[in-house]
Amino acid sequence: MRPPVSRHRPSNEGPSGPQRRSYSPDLTPPWKKRKPVPEVAADRDLVVEEVSTGFCGAVIGCEAGTVTLEDRFGKHRVFPLEPRGFLLEGRVVTLVRPAASTPVRPTRTASGSVAVPGARARVARAGRIYVEGRHDAELVEKVWGDDLRIEGVVVEYLEGVDDLPAIVAEFAPDAQARLGVLVDHLVPGSKESRIAASVSSEHALVVGHPYxxxxxAVKPSALGIAGWPRVPRGQDWKTGVCEALGWPSANTGAVWQAILGRVSSYRDLEPELLGRVEELIDFVTVPVE
Known part of the structure; x- marks a missing residue:
C-alpha cells in the first residue's frame, strides 16, 4: 500500500522544486541588514581611503557622481561616489557631493601675497621685467599676475637671451626705470651665465634658475609624475621630455598649456624659481634712496 501523499510542500520549495531565499540586490540577507553609515561631504582636502583599492588621498575635486583623490606622491585617482565606499579615520562612510555654498573671497594671491580685494591696476611703471620666452611669461602671469598689476610692473618676453647686452643697452635702465631679467639655465659655465656676466648696469639685475x-620649474608632484626625465644632450629638451613621459611631442605648445593648467599657486613651483621672481619684483619696485 502506497503511503499517503502530502499536499504540503516544504517552505523552500516551489512548483518546480526548491527555491532560493530572497535577498536584497546587495546580496545581504533580509534578516542581516547592515547598519547605516554616516554621509560625509567630500570637501576639498578631506583625507579618505577608498575601500576596494586602499588608495588614500586628499579630495581635490568632486563632480556629479565622482570624487578625485591625490595621494602624498601627487598621484591622482578618480572614484565613484558609491555607498560605503570610503574609510574616514578608519570608519566606513558614504561620501556625498558638497552642498553649493557662497564662494569665499581669497585672502591670498597665487603667489602667497595678501590679496587686496577690489584693487585697481596701477599705471605701468617705466621699469620692466624681461623673461626668455612666452611660456616663462605665462607662468609668471599665472602666479604673480595680481601682484604685478598692483605694482604696475609689465613682463615682456625676449625669445632668447643671445642678444641680451644689446637689449639692455637699448632699454637704457636708470634709477626711475630699472630692468630685471630672468634667465633659464643660469648655472656656472653655461652660455647663459657668460651672457649674463656681460651685462653691466647698476640699474639692471640679471638672475636665473638652474632649469x-x-x-x-613646475614641481613633478603638481603633474602627477615621479620626476622630470633626463634628456640626452643634443636632443630638443621639450621633445625628449614628451617622448619619455608619453605626452604628444608633435605639439609642445598644447602640452605646455596642460602643464600650466595644473599650476594653481606658488606651492606648485620650485623654490629656485620663486626666489628669483620675487627678487626681480622687489628690484624694479623698491624706490631708490
Whole structure:
C-alpha cells in the first residue's frame, strides 16, 4: 500500500522544486541588514581611503557622481561616489557631493601675497621685467599676475637671451626705470651665465634658475609624475621630455598649456624659481634712496 501523499510542500520549495531565499540586490540577507553609515561631504582636502583599492588621498575635486583623490606622491585617482565606499579615520562612510555654498573671497594671491580685494591696476611703471620666452611669461602671469598689476610692473618676453647686452643697452635702465631679467639655465659655465656676466648696469639685475626650460620649474608632484626625465644632450629638451613621459611631442605648445593648467599657486613651483621672481619684483619696485 502506497503511503499517503502530502499536499504540503516544504517552505523552500516551489512548483518546480526548491527555491532560493530572497535577498536584497546587495546580496545581504533580509534578516542581516547592515547598519547605516554616516554621509560625509567630500570637501576639498578631506583625507579618505577608498575601500576596494586602499588608495588614500586628499579630495581635490568632486563632480556629479565622482570624487578625485591625490595621494602624498601627487598621484591622482578618480572614484565613484558609491555607498560605503570610503574609510574616514578608519570608519566606513558614504561620501556625498558638497552642498553649493557662497564662494569665499581669497585672502591670498597665487603667489602667497595678501590679496587686496577690489584693487585697481596701477599705471605701468617705466621699469620692466624681461623673461626668455612666452611660456616663462605665462607662468609668471599665472602666479604673480595680481601682484604685478598692483605694482604696475609689465613682463615682456625676449625669445632668447643671445642678444641680451644689446637689449639692455637699448632699454637704457636708470634709477626711475630699472630692468630685471630672468634667465633659464643660469648655472656656472653655461652660455647663459657668460651672457649674463656681460651685462653691466647698476640699474639692471640679471638672475636665473638652474632649469633647462621653465617647464622644469613646475614641481613633478603638481603633474602627477615621479620626476622630470633626463634628456640626452643634443636632443630638443621639450621633445625628449614628451617622448619619455608619453605626452604628444608633435605639439609642445598644447602640452605646455596642460602643464600650466595644473599650476594653481606658488606651492606648485620650485623654490629656485620663486626666489628669483620675487627678487626681480622687489628690484624694479623698491624706490631708490
Amino acid at each position: 633647462i626650460d621653465i617647464w622644469e
